[in-house]
Amino acid sequence: MVRVTVGFLCLALLALPVSLASAQDLPDLAAVQHHVEDAIGKRPAADRLAITYTAQGMAGRDVTLRSGDDYRTDTTLGPFKSAEGSFHGQDWSQNENGETVLDNAEPGVEIGDRTTTRLTRISQPLDAYVITKLNLRGSGSKQYIDPATWHVVRRDYIRPTGTSTVSYDDFRTTGTYTCAWHWAFRDGHAENDEDYRIESLDPSAVSEAELAIPPARRTLAEFPAGISSVALPVHLIDGQFIVRVNINGRGLDFQLDTGAGDLVIDRDVAKQLGLEEHGAYSSAVNAGRYVGTNVIVPEMKVGNLTMHDVVVSTIPHVAGDNPDYKIVGLLGFDFIDAVGLKLDYEAGTMTATTPDAFEAPTDPRTIDLDVRLGSLRPQTSVAVNGVLGQRFILDTGATGGLMLFDYFQRRNPDVLRNAQWLAPNPNMRFIGVGGEFEVQPYRLRSVTIGQVNFTDFIALAVTSGGSYSANEDGLIGTDLLALFTLYTDYANGKVYLAPNGITKRVISK
DSSP, X not given: OOOOSOSOOOOOOOOOOOOOOOOTTOOOHHXXXXXXXXXXXXXXXXXXXXXXXXXXXXXXXXXXXXXXXXXXXXXXXXXXXXXXXXXXXXXXXXXXXXXXXXXXXXXXXXXXXXXXXXEEEEOSSSOEEEEEEEETTSOEEEEEEOTTTOOEEEEEEEETTXXXXXXXXXXXXXXXXXXXXXXXXXXXXXXXXXEEEEEEEEOOOOOHHHHSOOOOSSOSSBOOTTOOEEEOOEEEEXXXXXXXXXXXXXXXXXXXXTTOSSOEEEHHHHHHTTOOEEEEEEEOSSSSOEEEEEEEEEEEEETTEEEEEEEEEEESOOSOOOSSOOEEEEEOHHHHHHSEEEEETTTTEEEEEOGGGOOOOOOXXXXXEEOBOTTSSOEEEEEETTEEEEEEEEOTTOOSSEEEOHHHHHHOHHHHHTSEEOOOOTTOEEEETTEEEEXXXXXEEEEEETTEEXXXXXXEEEOSXXXXXXXXXXXXXXXXXXXXXXXXXXXXXXXXXXXXXXXXXXXBO
């Protein structure tokens, strides 16, 4: 499920690098920040916040408990429940299917996104000081500050896919703390309109027990009694694991996709199955913009595994059809998180185990990868020509070996500048969720994943503006993953790549 905004936005202003316009009537940026902080006042050590809102055409309610840096937010939106928080430095989330996910921290050693910041004064469409912070592609944010009250009354978020705006009003003071009690989100797509209002803000103590990381609400994938490992019904087609899934007595082909942050089904198929749609949202996070909804599937069977009352996202079309199989869905994060998986690319088989019965491969040549699951897609670190990127997605649903997204390219321009550019191919177009995107091939000196180094490696750089424009470095696709037997152990934040018969002929260690 996609929710466009980021929850409660009381007006904290981050410290920003100084790059002021030269107009003599502009105050010092540090002085503006100081005024904004004074206008906010002192937030209590703990508080209880309730917010009601509308989003995706549904009514919602957030309840946030906070004590110092620890917090927990429980969300109800229509029939869906989710939660997120941070406890003693550990970030976590709980998705609509009740799975609790720990978000491991990044190493924090890669090159950061370079930005410039400037302060201006405008009179239209409102009288405000504006702090603009943009990266090299012109994406970033603007904050609009009322010069009379020093309240942040608007924020713009500028991305290649469009600009979204959050407007704030109805400022109130509780004790020594002032914030907006109403705000609205708009991005030009009516499905994404959101409107928020604080119901109550209570500066009372919050106990550690109330903030503790919750266990999963349920066991999503049910194994047969007394069984901890099952072979799943799959076919391996062009490096893709196609899985037979039964819904309402109908057999359907889904693709096992570690690059999908949830479970997905073709919207037309969902309608054919009589599944009620809830909400609607417009998304442009991948290859193009599309409108999705959400459904609740009473029962899904994957071989001998059963899932009940499963929240599934819908999209207009699931890419990846071939003459023999009509792929109508993606088995993404929610399913993969519920089990341990072994994907054997040589044998074309897939085995699922209960998380507590999962066993890591014992081959000493195995690549042991710590993965970060905060985006609900396994991200790991990769060195490209010796330059580190910390947000590469391990993606069993993607063709190709290695793709480099804009986030990596703009922060590390010398990597491609010094790589061998291969002649442009007019057919180098790929299909992703939402549409097609273009790539250009480059020959790289080295690509290092874990302790294994690939030399003379061809990678694809995404060149379509707006495609895969979030803050992710790229993806590792099936051309590379198929050199291994892949094991997923999301319960422990691990993915293992065990060498298969092809591996030793194509890599150096």
